[in-house]
Amino acid sequence: xxxxxxxxxxxxxxxxxxxxxxxxxxxxxxxxxxxxxxxxxxxxxxxxxxxxxxxxxxxxxxxxxxxxxxxxxxxxxxxxxxxxxxxxxxxxxxxxxxxxxxxxxxxxxxxxxxxxxxxxxxxxxxxxxxxxxxxxxxxxxxxxxxxxxxxxxxxxxxxxxxxxxxxxxxxxxxxxxxxxxxxxxxxxxxxxxxxxxxxxxxxxxxxxxxxxxxxxxxxxxxxxxxxxxxxxxxxxxxxxxxxxxxxxxxxxxxxxxxxxxxxxxxxxxxxxxxxxxxxxxxxxxxxxxxxxxxxxxxxxxxxxxxxxxxxxxxxxxxxxxxxxxxxxxxxxxxxxxxxxxxxxxxxxxxxxxxxxxxxxxxxxxxxxxxxxxxxxxxxxxxxxxxxxxxxxxxxxxxxxxxxxxxxxxxx
Ligand SMILES: [Zn+2]
Numbered sequence: 001x002x003x004x005x006x007x008x009x010x011x012x013x014x015x016x017x018x019x020x021x022x023x024x025x026x027x028x029x030x031x032x033x034x035x036x037x038x039x040x041x042x043x044x045x046x047x048x049x050x051x052x053x054x055x056x057x058x059x060x061x062x063x064x065x066x067x068x069x070x071x072x073x074x075x076x077x078x079x080x081x082x083x084x085x086x087x088x089x090x091x092x093x094x095x096x097x098x099x100x101x102x103x104x105x106x107x108x109x110x111x112x113x114x115x116x117x118x119x120x121x122x123x124x125x126x127x128x129x130x131x132x133x134x135x136x137x138x139x140x141x142x143x144x145x146x147x148x149x150x151x152x153x154x155x156x157x158x159x160x161x162x163x164x165x166x167x168x169x170x171x172x173x174x175x176x177x178x179x180x181x182x183x184x185x186x187x188x189x190x191x192x193x194x195x196x197x198x199x200x201x202x203x204x205x206x207x208x209x210x211x212x213x214x215x216x217x218x219x220x221x222x223x224x225x226x227x228x229x230x231x232x233x234x235x236x237x238x239x240x241x242x243x244x245x246x247x248x249x250x251x252x253x254x255x256x257x258x259x260x261x262x263x264x265x266x267x268x269x270x271x272x273x274x275x276x277x278x279x280x281x282x283x284x285x286x287x288x289x290x291x292x293x294x295x296x297x298x299x300x301x302x303x304x305x306x307x308x309x310x311x312x313x314x315x316x317x318x319x320x321x322x323x324x325x326x327x328x329x330x331x332x333x334x335x336x337x338x339x340x341x342x343x344x345x346x347x348x349x350x351x352x353x354x355x356x357x358x359x360x361x362x363x364x365x366x367x368x369x370x371x372x373x374x375x376x377x378x379x380x381x382x383x384x385x386x387x388x389x390x391x392x393x394x395x396x397x398x399x400x401x402x403x404x405x406x407x408x409x410x411x
Pocket of ligand 1: 107201202233259260
C-alpha cells in the first residue's frame with residue numbers, strides 16, 4: 001500500500017540528457033582540456049537555478065575553490081562570489097595594465113519561478129526574468145527547495161496575471177512557499193556540435209570562467225586573475241549592482257563580462273566566440289575590446305581552425321554596462337545563443353542552444369587574454385605602432401601634397 005502510494009505520488013522524471021564531445025573541433029584545447037571543459041559545463045548546466053535561488057551553482061563554485069591552494073574566495077554581503085587566482089611567483093609585470101587584476105564575470109541565475117503561495121485554492125508562482133508572458137502559458141515547470149537537489153513538484157502554467165504572477169495547474173508532488181521552479185527541460189543534450197540546454201545563459205559563462213581558472217592553476221600562471229560570479233542579473237543586474245555598491249571588487253580591476261547573447265546576423269552559432277563590443281544599452285571599454293581582439297588574432301595564428309567574431313550584441317544588455325556605469329572598466333565576450341531565454345521557434349518554451357566549439361574557443365580566448373596580460377602585451381600600443389608605421393611610410397606624400405594644397409590657398 002505504502003509502495004503504491006509512493007508510486008502514485010512519484011514525479012515523472014525530467015527529460016534525459018546526453019553529454020559527449022563532438023569529434024570535429026577547432027584544436028584550441030587538448031583532449032584532456034576538452035574532457036574537463038565538458039565535465040565542467042555539464043556540472044553547471046545541471047545545477048538548477050533562478051533569480052534569488054542561485055544556491056546550486058553558488059555551492060558548485062564554492063565547492064571547487066574554498067580552501068584550495070592558490071585560490072582566495074571572497075563572498076560579499078549579497079552572496080556574490082569572487083574567486084581569485086593569486087598568481088604564482090613574483091610578478092615581473094611592469095606595465096600598468098599587467099599590474100591590474102583581470103576579472104572574468106558571469107551570472108549564476110537564469111529566468112525562473114519563485115513560489116508565492118496559494119490564492120483562492122490555486123498555487124501562484126511569480127516569474128522573474130525576461131520571457132514574454134504569452135510563452136509561459138502551458139509551460140511545464142519543475143520545483144525544488146533552494147539548496148536541495150531533489151524535485152518536490154511539477155506543474156503547468158495555467159495563466160499569467162499582471163506582475164508575472166503565474167497560476168499553476170496539474171500540480172504533482174508537494175509545492176511549498178519558497179520553492180523555485182525551472183522549465184522542465186533536459187539539463188543538456190549534445191547533438192553534432194550543438195549543445196541544447198535548459199540554461200546556457202549564463203551558466204556556460206560561469207563554466208568558461210572555471211575552465212580558465214583550472215588552466216591557470218595547472219600552468220602556475222604568474223598573474224592575478226579573478227572569477228566573479230554574480231546573482232540576480234536577469235532582474236536588472238541586481239546582484240552586480242549590489243557588488244559594485246559594496247565595493248566588493250578588488251581595486252584596479254578590469255572586467256570581461258561573459259554572456260550567452262542572442263545570435264545576430266554578424267554573430268552566428270558555430271563561427272567562434274564573440275568579442276562583444278557592446279550591448280543594447282552601451283558600448284564597452286575600447287582598450288579591453290582591443291586586447292580581446294588581439295588575443296583572438298594571436299590564437300588564430302597558432303590554431304588555424306580557430307574562428308572568432310567581433311560584434312555589437314544588441315539583443316540584450318549585460319553586466320558590462322553596469323560595470324562601466326559604476327566606474328569599473330569592462331569589455332565583454334560571449335557565445336552566440338539560439339532560443340534566447342528558452343524562446344523557441346514554435347512560439348513556446350524550449351532549450352537554449354549554443355555551439356560547443358564556440359564554448360571551447362571562448363575558454364581558449366580568455367586563457368590567451370590572461371597570458372597576454374601576464375606577458376605585458378600592449379594591444380593598444382601595438383596597434384598605434386602599426387598605424388604610426390603607415391603614417392611614416394606615407395609621410396613624404398602627405399608633406400608634398402600638403403605643400404601644393406597650402407600654396408594654392410596662399411596664392
Ligand atoms: Zn545572461
